[in-house]
Amino acid sequence: MHFSCLADSGTKGGNLQTIQNGLKGCAGLREDLRRHLGQVIKVPEEILDHLLVAALSGGHSLIEGIPGIGKTLLARSLAKALGGSCKRIQFTNDLLPTDILGTSVWRQDRGKFVFFPGPLFANIVLADEINRTSPRTLSSLLEAMEEGTVSLDGRTLELPRPFMVLATLNPMEFHGTFEMPEAAIDRFLLRLKLDYPSSEHELDLYMGLGKEPESIPSLIHAQDWIELQQLVPKVRVLEPVALYAHRVILATRDHPAIRLGGSPRAGVSWIQAAKARAFLMERDFVLPDDLKELAVPCLAHRLHPRDGGDATPFLEEILGEIPIEA
Numbered sequence: 001m002h003f004s005c006l007a008d009s010g011t012k013g014g015n016l017q018t019i020q021n022g023l024k025g026c027a028g029l030r031e032d033l034r035r036h037l038g039q040v041i042k043v044p045e046e047i048l049d050h051l052l053v054a055a056l057s058g059g060h061s062l063i064e065g066i067p068g069i070g071k072t073l074l075a076r077s078l079a080k081a082l083g084g085s086c087k088r089i090q091f092t093n094d095l096l097p098t099d100i101l102g103t104s105v106w107r108q109d110r111g112k113f114v115f116f117p118g119p120l121f122a123n124i125v126l127a128d129e130i131n132r133t134s135p136r137t138l139s140s141l142l143e144a145m146e147e148g149t150v151s152l153d154g155r156t157l158e159l160p161r162p163f164m165v166l167a168t169l170n171p172m173e174f175h176g177t178f179e180m181p182e183a184a185i186d187r188f189l190l191r192l193k194l195d196y197p198s199s200e201h202e203l204d205l206y207m208g209l210g211k212e213p214e215s216i217p218s219l220i221h222a223q224d225w226i227e228l229q230q231l232v233p234k235v236r237v238l239e240p241v242a243l244y245a246h247r248v249i250l251a252t253r254d255h256p257a258i259r260l261g262g263s264p265r266a267g268v269s270w271i272q273a274a275k276a277r278a279f280l281m282e283r284d285f286v287l288p289d290d291l292k293e294l295a296v297p298c299l300a301h302r303l304h305p306r307d308g309g310d311a312t313p314f315l316e317e318i319l320g321e322i323p324i325e326a
Contacts, residue, residue: 026056026228027282029219033081036216040077041070042201043194049280050190050297051078051166055225056232056276059189059269060145060165062130062301069194071168075126076213082225083218084123084162091133097140101150115152120144123160123222127167131180138184141165145187162225182260182304189269190294191301228279235275236285244288244324245271248295251318252303258314260304270298288324295319 030052034045054061055078063071072088079086089100102118119125120141127141140150145165149156167188169180185191196202204210220228245267253261262270274290281290296312303311 026279029228030280032219033078036081036219037074037077039211040213040216041073041210042197042204043070043074047074047192047194049277050192050294052280053273053276053294054189055082055162055164056228056279057189057272058162058164058229059273060167060187062167062169062185062188062191063194064169064171064191065194066170069196071166071194072126072128073213074194075124075166077216078166079122079124080213080216081219082123083221084164084225085160086124086126087119087122088126088128089119090128091130091137093132093134095133095137097137098152100137101140101152104153113153115157120150121160123162123164123225125163125165127165129170130167131169131178133178135178135181138178142184142187160222162222162229185301186263186265188301189273190297192297232272232276232279234284235278237271237275238285240324241286241288241291242271244322245274245291247322248291248299248318251322252299252315255314255318257305257307258303258311259306262299262302266299266302270294273298292319 030049033052034048037043037048051061051074053059063074065071075088076086089095098118100118100120102116102121104113104115106112107114130138130141133141144150144159144163148159148161148163150159151157197205249262249264249267249270251261252258255261270291271286273294274286277290277294278284278286296315300310300312300315303315305311305314
């Protein structure tokens, strides 16, 4: 099932001709996604919006939360709604790069090696407990996230498009985990925190009132998803808005409590996410409100306080002090 704009605009297979059609259709997708996923898993609508921002931006998300609160269910449901395939990788200490990339096996009947793709070959990959794997395996995942390709047996293989990694991290457990390097954390467009559901929603789970991800209709096809991604860069960023983002980034570098401030890539990623949010809100231009809404999930994990810990309070302090005016 396509969302309303694609049907109303007379296009077939999601061949969007104008950014206006894309803007209207994306807003419809946002509402449909909230409605259908809400019947399967109860998470804040803000989380769904942020995941849709990542999907439209071509970025990846790191979801922080304890086990058992629905991270896997959320990934499967999102993949079904967006018309993509979904694979789950349970990261462990002994996981090898070939376990996620795939391997070539000699086939006697064909007289040659045949490549069998690993779980990384999917539109949405759930990297469960990403901090449990070795640096070697993690580097294979990072190449896929950065380049959209994997290197194996001297060949470079293209991953399916669109491609999105949803990685999970348990903040309460440290035994058998590796510390995530700054370069790895920086590859994630957004870092989201998923908490316990409300008592009302948890009671619904106990009573078996929730639905399975298979009940969610495919709101778009994978090709529609790609075409929406191609429209997001067309969203305009006026100079005053870019200057505001630049002042915030500079302030993170000068803040006395922050050892390592935002990089140029952090700023570019922030703008990229803000364009996707503006697109969701049916605008072809970015407002400072888009940047403020995404500042914490997009920037906080890229900042490193001198005393460790979460940089969110310092970032919020900066956002409160810097005026929007040029």
